[in-house]
Amino acid sequence: MATDTLSPPPATDPAINLVDVVKYFDGAGTRDTAVVRGVDLSIGEGEFFSLLGPSGCGKTTTLRMIAGFEEPTSGQILLHGRDMVGVPPNQRDINMVFQSYALFPHLSVADNVAFGLRRKRVPKDEIRDRVEKILHTVELADKADRRPRQLSGGQQQRVALARALVNRPRALLLDEPLGALDLKLRQSMQLELKRIQREVGITFIYVTHDQAEALTMSDRIAVMNNGVVEQVASPREVYEKPATAFVAGFIGTSNLVGGRLSSVETDSGVVDFGDGQRVTVPLDAAHDVGASVELTVRPEKITLTTGPADTASRIRGTVREVVYLGTSTSYTVDTGPGVEMTVFQPNDGTALVFPDRGDTVWLSWATDHSYLLTTAPAPAASHADSVSLTSR
Ligand code: ATP
Numbered sequence: 001m002a003t004d005t006l007s008p009p010p011a012t013d014p015a016i017n018l019v020d021v022v023k024y025f026d027g028a029g030t031r032d033t034a035v036v037r038g039v040d041l042s043i044g045e046g047e048f049f050s051l052l053g054p055s056g057c058g059k060t061t062t063l064r065m066i067a068g069f070e071e072p073t074s075g076q077i078l079l080h081g082r083d084m085v086g087v088p089p090n091q092r093d094i095n096m097v098f099q100s101y102a103l104f105p106h107l108s109v110a111d112n113v114a115f116g117l118r119r120k121r122v123p124k125d126e127i128r129d130r131v132e133k134i135l136h137t138v139e140l141a142d143k144a145d146r147r148p149r150q151l152s153g154g155q156q157q158r159v160a161l162a163r164a165l166v167n168r169p170r171a172l173l174l175d176e177p178l179g180a181l182d183l184k185l186r187q188s189m190q191l192e193l194k195r196i197q198r199e200v201g202i203t204f205i206y207v208t209h210d211q212a213e214a215l216t217m218s219d220r221i222a223v224m225n226n227g228v229v230e231q232v233a234s235p236r237e238v239y240e241k242p243a244t245a246f247v248a249g250f251i252g253t254s255n256l257v258g259g260r261l262s263s264v265e266t267d268s269g270v271v272d273f274g275d276g277q278r279v280t281v282p283l284d285a286a287h288d289v290g291a292s293v294e295l296t297v298r299p300e301k302i303t304l305t306t307g308p309a310d311t312a313s314r315i316r317g318t319v320r321e322v323v324y325l326g327t328s329t330s331y332t333v334d335t336g337p338g339v340e341m342t343v344f345q346p347n348d349g350t351a352l353v354f355p356d357r358g359d360t361v362w363l364s365w366a367t368d369h370s371y372l373l374t375t376a377p378a379p380a381a382s383h384a385d386s387v388s389l390t391s392r
Helices: 059-067 109-119 124-137 153-165 183-200 211-217 235-240 245-250 381-386
Strands: 014-023 036-044 048-052 074-079 094-097 171-175 203-208 220-225 228-233 255-264 268-274 277-282 292-297 303-305 314-324 328-336 339-346 360-364 370-372
Touching: 014 059, 014 203, 036 059, 036 203, 036 228, 048 059, 048 211, 059 074, 059 094, 059 171, 059 203, 094 153, 109 124, 109 153, 124 153, 124 183, 153 183, 183 211, 203 211, 211 235, 220 235, 220 245, 228 235, 228 245, 245 255, 245 292, 255 339, 268 328, 277 314, 277 370, 303 339, 314 339, 328 360
Parallel strands: 048 203, 048 220, 094 171, 171 203
Antiparallel strands: 014 036, 014 074, 220 228, 255 268, 255 292, 268 277, 292 370, 303 360, 314 328, 314 360, 328 339
């Protein structure tokens, strides 16, 4: 499945369905205090699907319910159409990979991978073939005789992956499997994991709090906040068209500016920010004239100029902060009382101006790079520090 299409549906028949799944741990809990609060998901066969969200939002609990280590308080989990309530983990045809590899230190790589098959009394020749093939897939065929301590962290994680994949599960669940690796290794393992998933063709459900990781690997991402799924979409769509203020703030940096819709045409409208500042936005849903709205636009979509640009989406401001970031420069621009917008200008020679603090500038963007948030539930108080938004 291409990762750059907007909101792709599951590639084929759903492999895994969650229907209104609720989980609370204390017996006296209610739906509102639950750690998972009515999650619906439909994950396609062969899809690389990520659950992304801040610590404590319920990702791991959701994954553990799919695996069978936890039972939902209510709702349904269907694996390939079969209701899983009461079915133990070892009968679900899925495997799980954790952050800690838990390899047997005294066994070779090949014996670690073969361990589960031996316990299931798979014939010796078949074990040898399957272990050889999967070590080849994870590019560790030449390390088959080594002990885990003779491998790097990334290689050990690949042994853990091979150990799960050799069972040929229909789905693999991965809970922050790269969390223990340093950044460089993590980045190369992300690409490696994606390649392996494509090669073996099975459904991966991947839990992470790292938005860059989810964007890199996933066919689709479910963004979770406070026990609720706020959006399910392709990486491109969650970045370019976040459904809620929380998603806009959690995935990258976003500007969120409140205003009033002062006029509405068929597919566009004008948002008035006060002080005579107004911009045109595309509209793809019905809105009432006079409604309070929140407009969002990504910092890298904005161009700075010294005079007003020839576009209907422009706003005037004063530069408050300038931070050099290497490939780009970040400007914090005051565009009205209490409103700061962030602008990234590339340092590749295409930026039109390099203003200083205190300079008056114009911010402009292609009209279809901004839009109004359709729903904007307030982020949970405990997660407020994950959200970096500017608002009027
Ligand atoms: P992290 O990224 O930190 O692992 P998460 O999004 O995976 O976070 P969960 O591990 O699913 O979050 O936890 C969600 C909430 O449920 C947390 O508040 C956690 O304290 C609570 N929780 C998880 N497991 C249990 C349990 N066995 N008993 C009671 N509360 C639990």
